[in-house]
Amino acid sequence: xxxxxxxxxxxxxxxxxxxxxxxxxxxxxxxxxxxxxxxxxxxxxxxxxxxxxxxxxxxxxxxxxxxxxxxxxxxxxxxxxxxxxxxxxxxxxxxxxxxxxxxxxxx
Numbered sequence: 398x399x400x401x402x403x404x405x406x407x408x409x410x411x412x413x414x415x416x417x418x419x420x421x422x423x424x425x426x427x428x429x430x431x432x433x434x435x436x437x438x439x440x441x442x443x444x445x446x447x448x449x450x451x452x453x454x455x456x457x458x459x460x461x462x463x464x465x466x467x468x469x470x471x472x473x474x475x476x477x478x479x480x481x482x483x484x485x486x487x488x489x490x491x492x493x494x495x496x497x498x499x500x501x502x503x504x
Contacts, residue, residue, distance in 0.1 A: 418491025421484045429475070432495060439475065446496035454489040 422432070422442070429439040445454065449468075457464045458480065465473035480488070 414487045415491050415494055417484070418487035418489070418494075421480065421488040422491055425478050425480065426488065442492045443495050446492050446494070447498070448500050450499070450501060451489050451493040454492055455485055458485050458489060 422430075426439075426442070429437055430442050430445075431437040432442045434441055434443060449457075453468075457468060457475075458478070461475040461477060462473055465475075
C-alpha cells in the first residue's frame, strides 16, 4: 500500500513539474520554438526532444551563447532567458517529455 501511495505522489510531482514546464515554455519559448511541427524561428522542440539528452537541454537553456557550437549550429539567435533553476528544470522536463524515444537510444 505504501508503494502505491508513493507512486501516486511521485507521479503527481512529476506531472506538476511538466505542467509548470509547459507554462514556462508558453511564456518564454513558444514565440520561437513550436511543438506541433509547424515551423518557427527556432527548432521544433519535438526534434530537440528526440535528438538531445535532458542534461544538454538544461545546459543550452542556461548558456546558449556558449553552447551553440557544441550543438553544431553556426550562429546563435537564442537569448539568455532569466529563468530560475526550478523553471529551467521544469521546462527541460517538458521538452524531454515530448518524445518518448530518443535518437541516442538507437546506439
